Amino acid sequence: MELQESLVEYGARRVIITLTAVLCALLEIVDTTIVNVALNDMRGNLGGTLSEVSWVITAYAIGNVIVVPMTSWLSQQFGRRNYFAASIIIFTFASFLCGQADNIWELVFFRLVQGIGGGALLVTSQTLITESYPPEKRGIAQAIYGLGVIVGPTLGPPLGGYIVDNYSWPYIFYINIPLGVIAALMTIEFVRSPKFANKKSASEIDWWGIVFLAVAVGSLQFVLERGQEEDWFNNGHIVFFTVSAVLGFYFFIWRELTYKNPIVNLRVLKNGNLRVGTILSFILGFGLYGSTFIIPLYTQATLGWTATQSGMLMVPAAIVTAMMMPVVGQLIQRGVKQQYLVSAGMLFFFIYSFWGYKILTPDTGSEAFFNMLLVRGVGLGLLFVPITTLALSTLKGREIGEGAAFTGMMRQLGGSFGVAVITTFIARENMxxxxxxxxxxxxxxxxxxxxxxxxxxxxxxxxxxxxxxxxxxxxxxxxxxxxxAIVLSYMDVFLYLGLLFLVCIPFVLMTRSGKTKIDPASVH
Structure with a gap:
């Protein structure tokens, strides 16, 4: 635990490190959703088909999900500050190249590079914030980090819509450049690296682990993103990538459990809190990205709103979530059990989904969405912080980074899974x-x-x-x-998404009461 204590910061340094970490988390997450509203313009400018241009989103997600589980290990290899700064620089430079792309496949390649740089930002930001605060303030620390993670996906569409409507699509990438430069300079100046004694030589590096992980996650992401469009298992590509995902995960798990220097330490999952937190992070990602995906889609495709209008609809809910974060952080610090907060959050999410199910019509007005989305904002505020603090609360030292990598990866995978399942479900129900x-x-x-x-x-x-x-x-x-038919399909999505969260409540209450022997306020 000495390692962790030595990284606790105070005063202005802690404020600066917190701001840097939140800025980096925001940069990475806003970029996941900001391109959604610009795809049409990209297709027109770069002469791509709709399925080609959707690779702009897929490539970024694949880069993200491959690098996230390796982040803790890479931090140990190169030193956290160096790795974090290098990731920011790669992300920023790739943003510039994305804006300069002359054809669709150039853009897709630069988005993959941007995703590889961006994946590290999310997890390392979480570890930085967790370690910069003393254990009794962990709830507040996660609340501050959660602001970036929850508000990010919501900020993307209105910001992207505004830029596309008033400027041109390359500016959605250029906006990252000044922010990236500031974040890189602040990282080099203020972030400290923990002393890890176990740096590996090139011969000890788990190269096979890296290969199996990249194959498994890349293939799974491809299947999830492209399955519906390619008619699932009637398509040879989808069958091939499904088989490679299954085999990749099998060999990856076998390798990590038997190799002496694994790139991803699966043994950290022996921690009961982290196991539960990992599963809940997946469900949170499913609900967060799934609902952020369907509402702009519904308002634009069915109600005929502009990108900016449908993006702005999400802003009040994001403000409510932001206001909830410090309140929830305080509640955790005062000893309120996480399982109660998560259950309340899931109940709010169910109310929001059921409300959506009741109000959808072919001409629902914006005022009908307003209160419903505020309930979603409260629900997400109650979910994010308790899930994260629970997952990381009983970990120590370098385990915090490994645990943050697991929860981060599962949230991203849950999001990809949510979007893919919802897209497929809407198409099937519509028929x-x-x-x-x-x-x-x-x-x-x-x-x-x-x-x-x-x-x-x-x-x-x-x-x-x-x-x-x-x-x-x-x-x-x-x-x-x-x-x-399409309205009825969206109604079904809202209903089933709500039921998923409702069904989880008893499991959350049962699972955690046995495992939350240590709450974040008492980890010393």
Missing amino acids: LHRSDLVSKLNVNDPLVQQRVDNLQKSFIGKGLSPDVALKSGYQLLDFSIAKQ
């Missing part, structure tokens, strides 16, 4: 609802005939010939069926 609605639409039904007749008359009134007016009437009827 089911559409065929169900069409089956109920009997052409011989007098009411249906009357509706078509009225539509035909209104089109004739606009100057169309009777046969074209009839065709237009049927097209409008078909369009309203399609819209109704």
Whole structure:
């Protein structure tokens, strides 16, 4: 524990290190979602197809998820300050190259590099903040870090929408450059590296572990991101990458448990708190990224809002989450059990999802979303800090970095999994609802005939010939069926997402009461 105590900072140094860490976490997370609203412009400028341009998101996620589990080990190899500064520089330089890209595959490659630099920012920021605060203030430390992690995905779309609407898409990458330069200078000046005695020579490095991890995570990410578009297991590529993901994970786990210098220390998962925290981080990622993904999608595709409008809708909820963070940090410090806070957060998330299920229509107004999203903000505030403090509370020294890597990776994987599952689910449900609605639409039904007749008359009134007016009437009827089907699909997503969180509550209460013998306030 001496190692950890020696890294505790006080006064202005602690403030500066905290600001640097939060800035880096924000840079990395905003970049995960900021490109979503710019994909259309990129496609037009760089001449790519929709499936090619979606690789801009996939490549970044693959770079992220490969590097996150290796972060703790790389910090030990090169020294935390050097590795953190190098990651910021790689991320910043790759941001510049992304803005300069001349074709879609150049952009995809630079996004992969940006993801490799960015993955380290998230986990190292968490470790830096945890170690800079004394143990009794860990709850507050995680609350400050959580601000970046929770607010980041929400800030991305409005910021991206504003830049794309007023400037051009390369500026969503250029905005990182001044912030990255400031963060790198502050890191070199203020961040201290812990003394690790176990630096490895090149011959001792777990190269096979790195290869198996990259194959496993890269393949899994590919399957999750591309599965729906490529028709899942009817596509040879998806089958190939699924098999390589399974084999990659199998050999990776075997290698890490048998090799004397593993790149990812799986043995740290013997810690009960960390195991539970890792599973809950996955569920949190699923809910956080899943709901951040579906609401802008629904408001833009179904309600016809602009990118900036749908992005701004998320801002009040993010402010509520930000306000919740220090409150929850204080509650943990005063000894409120994490399992109660997480259960309350999951209940709020269920209320938010059920509310969404009840209010969705083909023309829901922005005021209907407002209160519902505030409830989501409260729920996320109650979830993030307790899950993270619980996961890391009984770890010591270098285990903190390894634990942060696990929770960070599982949150990212949960997010990818959430987006992929939701995309697939919407597509499947849409087909089911559409065929169900069409089956109920009997052409011989007098009411249906009357509706078509009225539509035909209104089109004739606009100057169309009777046969074209009839065709237009049927097209409008078909369009309203399609819209109704998509609304029903989104309603199903909200309902099932809420039920997932509701079902978890008893498990959280059962699991943790046995394991939270040590709360963060008493770790000395």
